[in-house]
Amino acid sequence: GESVGLHLPTLSVQEGDNSIINCAYSNSASDYFIWYKQESGKGPQFIIDIRSNMDKRQGQRVTVLLNKTVKHLSLQIAATQPGDSAVYFCAENSRTISNFGNEKLTFGTGTRLTIIP
Amino acid sequence: DGGITQSPKYLFRKEGQNVTLSCEQNLNHDAMYWYRQDPGQGLRLIYYSQIVNDFQKGDIAEGYSVSREKKESFPLTVTSAQKNPTAFYLCASSNDYDRAGYQPQHFGDGTRLSIL
Numbered sequence: 354g355e356s357v358g359l360h361l362p363t364l365s366v367q368e369g370d371n372s373i374i375n376c377a378y379s380n381s382a383s384d385y386f387i388w389y390k391q392e393s394g395k396g397p398q399f400i401i402d403i404r405s406n407m408d409k410r411q412g413q414r415v416t417v418l419l420n421k422t423v424k425h426l427s428l429q430i431a432a433t434q435p436g437d438s439a440v441y442f443c444a445e446n447s448r449t450i451s452n453f454g455n456e457k458l459t460f461g462t463g464t465r466l467t468i469i470p
Numbered sequence: 471d472g473g474i475t476q477s478p479k480y481l482f483r484k485e486g487q488n489v490t491l492s493c494e495q496n497l498n499h500d501a502m503y504w505y506r507q508d509p510g511q512g513l514r515l516i517y518y519s520q521i522v523n524d525f526q527k528g529d530i531a532e533g534y535s536v537s538r539e540k541k542e543s544f545p546l547t548v549t550s551a552q553k554n555p556t557a558f559y560l561c562a563s564s565n566d567y568d569r570a571g572y573q574p575q576h577f578g579d580g581t582r583l584s585i586l
Contacts, residue, residue, distance in 0.1 A: 385572040396476075396560050396577035397513075404572060442512065446572065458575060460512035 365467045372430040374464050376443035381424060383445040388417060388428045391463070392439045400428070400441075430466075438468045473497065474578035476561050481583045483548065483555060491546045491581045493561035500566040502544035503575060506530060507558040516559075519544055520566065548583060558582050 366372045378386075384405040389397035403410045403417045403426075410417050416429040426443050442463035474495045483489045495502065501520050505513040515528030519538040533552025538544050544563075548555045559582075562575040 387574045389577075394579075394582075396474075396562075396579045399574045399576060402572070402574050444513075457515070458513075462510060462512050 362462075363465045363467065365469055366433050367469045368433060368435060370433055372428075372433045372437065372466055374428045374430075374441045374466065376426040376428075376461055378424050378426065378443075378445050380445060380447055380459070381421075383424075383447045385446040386417070386419060386426050387444045387446075387458070388415075388426075388441060389444065390437075390439045390441055397442070433466075433468055435468050435470070438466060440465050474561055474563055474576060476559075476578035476581050478581060479579070481581055482586045483583060484586050486550045488547055488549045489583065491548070491559055491561075491583070493544045493546065493578060495542055495544075495561075495563045495578075497563055497576065498541075499563035499576075500541070501564050502538065503562040503564075504528075504534070504536065504544070504546045505560045505562065507560055507580075513560065516546065555583055556585050 364374060387402040388400040390400050391397045401410060401412045401415050401417050403419050405421060408419055414431045418427045428441060430437055440463040442461045444458040444460045446458050477492045481489055503518040504516040506516055507513050514530050516530055516534050517525055517528050517536040519525035522538055522541050525536050525538050533549055535547045535549060536544060544561065558580050560580045561578045564575045565573040
């Protein structure tokens with residue numbers, strides 16, 4: 354089946370610098386993408402989402418970029434803080450393929466972001 | 471505050487025992503889901519329910535059962551038929567696609583199940 358993967362399993366960033374976390378997807382029919390943050394012992398927390406009719410979407414200190422040509426998704430975190438330390442993973446949804454609504458998300462395995470003081 | 475509550479946080483199962491994990495949401499979401507998370511793997515869908523009294527198998531439903539008698543509740547039973555139940559179990563909910571379009575799933579804080 355289709356899978357969502359990540360380029361790097363771990364990422365260490367100096368506090369105050371910007372972080373970029375990448376995600377590659379293989380299903381060209383995917384039309385909705387979500388980034389989640391998961392802290393140790395907790396459930397995933399929604400960060401930001403983007404639909405395939407957009408290339409970029411901004412939130413508070415976060416930006417998601419979508420490149421459909423190369424099937425690549427990235428999450429940029431500005432001015433990284435210690436509280437940003439967590440595992441980040443992306444998820445994709447393709448209603449066209451699955452005929453479901455929000456039910457059939459495919460999740461990546463995650464990138465662990467570590468902040469260096 | 472609106473959210474998803476999972477209980478217990480930690481659970482231990484003996485051989486041949488069924489255990490039930492609780493999931494309650496007060497977000498008024500129509501759809502609810504159960505996932506299993508293992509180290510180094512992405513979340514895998516066990517069961518989902520789009521409406522009360524209806525639920526569908528996900529990718530790894532064998533050894534699990536669910537019920538959806540109320541909109542806000544979606545308990546998961548891990549039966550003795552599940553031979554490798556040790557994992558972190560996550561419950562999620564979302565609005566219905568037909569009513570709200572694409573919506574992210576929101577998660578509880580999980581139940582960690584271990585074998586005695």
